[in-house]
Amino acid sequence: MTDRIDMTHGGGGRAMADLIRDVFHKHLGNEVLDRGDDAGLFAVQKGRMVMSTDGHVISPLFFPGGDIGSLSVHGTVNDLAMMGAKPLYLTAGFILEEGFPLADLERIVWSMAQAARAADVKVISGDTKVVERGKGDGVFITTTGVGAVPDGLDISVANVTAGQSIIVSGTMGDHGVAVLSKRENLEFETEICSDSAALHGLVADMVAAVPSIAMLRDPTRGGLSATLNEIATAAGVGMALDEAQIPVSPDVAAACELLGLDPLNTANEGKLIAICPRAEAQTLLAAMRAHPLGQRAVVIGETVADPAHLVQMETAFGGTRIVDWLSGEQLPRIC
Amino acid sequence: MRYISEFRDRTLADNLANRIAQEVQPDREYHFMEFCGGHTHAIFRYGVQDLMPQNVHFVHGPGCPVCVLPVRRLDDAVELAEKHDVILCTYGDMMRVPGTGRRSLIKAKADGADIRMVYSTLDALKIARDNSNKQVVFFAIGFETTTPPTAVAIKMAQAEELTNFTVFCNHVLTPAAIGHILDSPDFAPGGPGRIDGFLGPSHVSAVIGSQPYEAAAQKYQKPVVIAGFEPLDVMQSVLMLIRQANAGRAEVENQYTRVVTREGNRKAQDLVADVLELRDSFEWRGLGAVPDSALQISDNFAAYDAEKRFRVSQKQSREVKSCECPAVLRGVKKPTDCKLFGTVCTPDNPMGACMVSSEGACAAYWSYGRQRAPRDAA
Numbered sequence: 001m002t003d004r005i006d007m008t009h010g011g012g013g014r015a016m017a018d019l020i021r022d023v024f025h026k027h028l029g030n031e032v033l034d035r036g037d038d039a040g041l042f043a044v045q046k047g048r049m050v051m052s053t054d055g056h057v058i059s060p061l062f063f064p065g066g067d068i069g070s071l072s073v074h075g076t077v078n079d080l081a082m083m084g085a086k087p088l089y090l091t092a093g094f095i096l097e098e099g100f101p102l103a104d105l106e107r108i109v110w111s112m113a114q115a116a117r118a119a120d121v122k123v124i125s126g127d128t129k130v131v132e133r134g135k136g137d138g139v140f141i142t143t144t145g146v147g148a149v150p151d152g153l154d155i156s157v158a159n160v161t162a163g164q165s166i167i168v169s170g171t172m173g174d175h176g177v178a179v180l181s182k183r184e185n186l187e188f189e190t191e192i193c194s195d196s197a198a199l200h201g202l203v204a205d206m207v208a209a210v211p212s213i214a215m216l217r218d219p220t221r222g223g224l225s226a227t228l229n230e231i232a233t234a235a236g237v238g239m240a241l242d243e244a245q246i247p248v249s250p251d252v253a254a255a256c257e258l259l260g261l262d263p264l265n266t267a268n269e270g271k272l273i274a275i276c277p278r279a280e281a282q283t284l285l286a287a288m289r290a291h292p293l294g295q296r297a298v299v300i301g302e303t304v305a306d307p308a309h310l311v312q313m314e315t316a317f318g319g320t321r322i323v324d325w326l327s328g329e330q331l332p333r334i335c
Numbered sequence: 336m337r338y339i340s341e342f343r344d345r346t347l348a349d350n351l352a353n354r355i356a357q358e359v360q361p362d363r364e365y366h367f368m369e370f371c372g373g374h375t376h377a378i379f380r381y382g383v384q385d386l387m388p389q390n391v392h393f394v395h396g397p398g399c400p401v402c403v404l405p406v407r408r409l410d411d412a413v414e415l416a417e418k419h420d421v422i423l424c425t426y427g428d429m430m431r432v433p434g435t436g437r438r439s440l441i442k443a444k445a446d447g448a449d450i451r452m453v454y455s456t457l458d459a460l461k462i463a464r465d466n467s468n469k470q471v472v473f474f475a476i477g478f479e480t481t482t483p484p485t486a487v488a489i490k491m492a493q494a495e496e497l498t499n500f501t502v503f504c505n506h507v508l509t510p511a512a513i514g515h516i517l518d519s520p521d522f523a524p525g526g527p528g529r530i531d532g533f534l535g536p537s538h539v540s541a542v543i544g545s546q547p548y549e550a551a552a553q554k555y556q557k558p559v560v561i562a563g564f565e566p567l568d569v570m571q572s573v574l575m576l577i578r579q580a581n582a583g584r585a586e587v588e589n590q591y592t593r594v595v596t597r598e599g600n601r602k603a604q605d606l607v608a609d610v611l612e613l614r615d616s617f618e619w620r621g622l623g624a625v626p627d628s629a630l631q632i633s634d635n636f637a638a639y640d641a642e643k644r645f646r647v648s649q650k651q652s653r654e655v656k657s658c659e660c661p662a663v664l665r666g667v668k669k670p671t672d673c674k675l676f677g678t679v680c681t682p683d684n685p686m687g688a689c690m691v692s693s694e695g696a697c698a699a700y701w702s703y704g705r706q707r708a709p710r711d712a713a
Contacts, residue, residue: 254339314382316343316345317348317566318349318385319382319386320382321379321703322702324702
């Protein structure tokens with residue numbers, strides 16, 4: 001094999017077959033994928049299923065705490081998990097740019113396989129396309145997943161009403177800052193690692209402890225601010241947060257301070273927001289804190305009646321302010 | 336990190352709030368202009384006004400570098416990128432500011448112009464090194480804080496004999512703006528505006544020192560307190576201003592002593608003086624033409640001056656109609672006085688620079704404070 005992706009790897013000929021065998025099947029192989037059929041065949045369980053898809057484009061492809069491979073598994077697994085589902089199967093579509101190093105591709109696929117194994121999901125179908133140099137950014141990965149929702153669970157933004165508790169599972173902003181720290185032009189020394197992780201194990205413990213959980217969502221792009229605003233708008237409620245309770249690691253806080261960014265607008269890939277009846281909040285917290293991915297879980301505020309659907313926050317300083325959507329990208333200030 | 340959290344300590348804030356409440360004279364109103372957008376955002380982000388007595392008012396000043404750049408200069412930058420086949424390097428905050436016809440750099444980029452967002456002037460130099468077949472222009476904006484990095488880039492370009500790097504220089508100076516505001520009819524006795532003192536620039540003063548404000552403080556008999564950008568800095572500075580106002584003093588005091596000295600950073604000043612020189616006059620959005628308020632590249636470094644290398648066309652530049660950015664920047668209107676605020680103009684769909692910039696007053700009102708009643712927002 002050559003050491004870089006070229007157009008023949010997407011041409012449907014022998015080079016493509018070799019690539020699929022030597023990279024994709026080698027790492028991701030399982031009894032379904034290995035059959036080599038046009039689609040992955042699986043038995044359907046009784047009950048309800050969920051399905052979700054997520055495209056992954058990230059620069060840089062490798063960052064502290066993960067890479068686009070593990071991220072593409074966690075992203076879709078978490079979308080399923082936020083519905084309370086047990087993730088079962090994934091499909092993966094790769095768009096590769098001509099000239100991309102094969103060693104990097106193998107590293108990414110290996111990392112995907114590790115993440116899938118850890119999450120107990122199988123990649124049962126895949127696709128590869130190659131685009132000319134300059135028409136991609138190394139590699140794009142789209143994953144689609146299906147999962148099974150346990151009977152009796154009803155997790156949806158439609159269940160959110162005023163007077164419920166808002167909980168986060170841990171520190172905010174780690175992923176965004178870790179990625180930024182390795183971005184070209186902005187490299188800085190830090191120990192901060194992405195929090196990229198599959199959350200369905202944590203969710204399983206949570207719904208077992210508190211089946212009346214109203215909703216779950218992972219605050220990825222746009223961070224906590226965007227996700228809470230999304231929920232407030234969709235549910236038709238306002239929110240009252242207590243800034244002093246929102247966990248942010250000192251390293252992330254320092255990096256954001258230096259760059260003029262806000263940790264609340266910064267992406268997470270291994271954290272979730274839970275909204276539950278106030279009376280259940282302590283039970284839910286205890287269940288979350290007993291799980292390795294929820295040790296720093298904390299109540300950060302509650303939903304309130306507000307016709308304007310604003311997310312407001314009492315600042316740690318003693319004032320109040322709105323926590324708003326971000327417009328465009330987060331940008332460091334000039335002066 | 337403790338260095339930061341200490342400046343946001345709630346107990347200290349409460350103590351300062353009590354002190355301020357005790358020392359304000361109940362029968363008078365206090366109007367303090369915070370010069371910098373950094374102050375405006377600290378006030379809103381931390382809810383500082385919630386801790387102020389009702390008779391202490393913040394007047395938002397012009398200290399937002401993106402906001403004061405006149406539309407004409409932005410249009411010129413768009414033209415450089417679109418018609419002169421250059422790579423235009425800009426600070427990110429500038430990207431979404433609407434120019435004439437709401438044309439922005441981000442729209443020009445989407446239409447194919449080569450516009451790169453950079454975090455520092457050194458990034459722009461690197462782009463020039465990596466693209467020796469293209470002309471690279473750095474769109475330099477900002478107050479005295481950002482002038483030394485521009486000067487460094489020009490000196491490095493000269494040392495490296497880079498022939499494809501120029502700077503489109505739009506650097507402006509704060510002391511001239513303060514004098515201009517106080518000279519304007521807006522703040523003359525009987526005028527619509529009132530200023531009893533200034534929260535003076537913080538990062539700017541780290542470079543130029545506090546001394547350059549002494550002339551204005553004395554001439555106009557207005558106290559100036561150089562104030563840091565942390566919320567406790569703002570509160571302590573307000574207390575210092577109240578004490579000056581109560582005592583009838585008009586001095587330049589320095590609250591931000593951990594960074595600012597009276598003389599400033601001599602090395603940075605020398606560097607700037609070597610590369611940049613005073614412009615006779617420069618137009619500011621809102622303030623109009625202000626004499627001696629901006630810098631241009633000096634003749635010794637003319638080879639790095641984009642205004643000399645490229646000839647941009649004369650154009651009829653226009654603000655968006657009914658946008659009150661100019662009056663907001665002069666401190667005579669609040670963002671909420673603007674008809675467009677929150678209706679057609681939001682950060683997602685900005686009509687003026689003050690709604691775009693992370694240092695703009697309209698963006699601060701919208702993002703942090705639009706829940707407040709208009710009186711309360713004052």
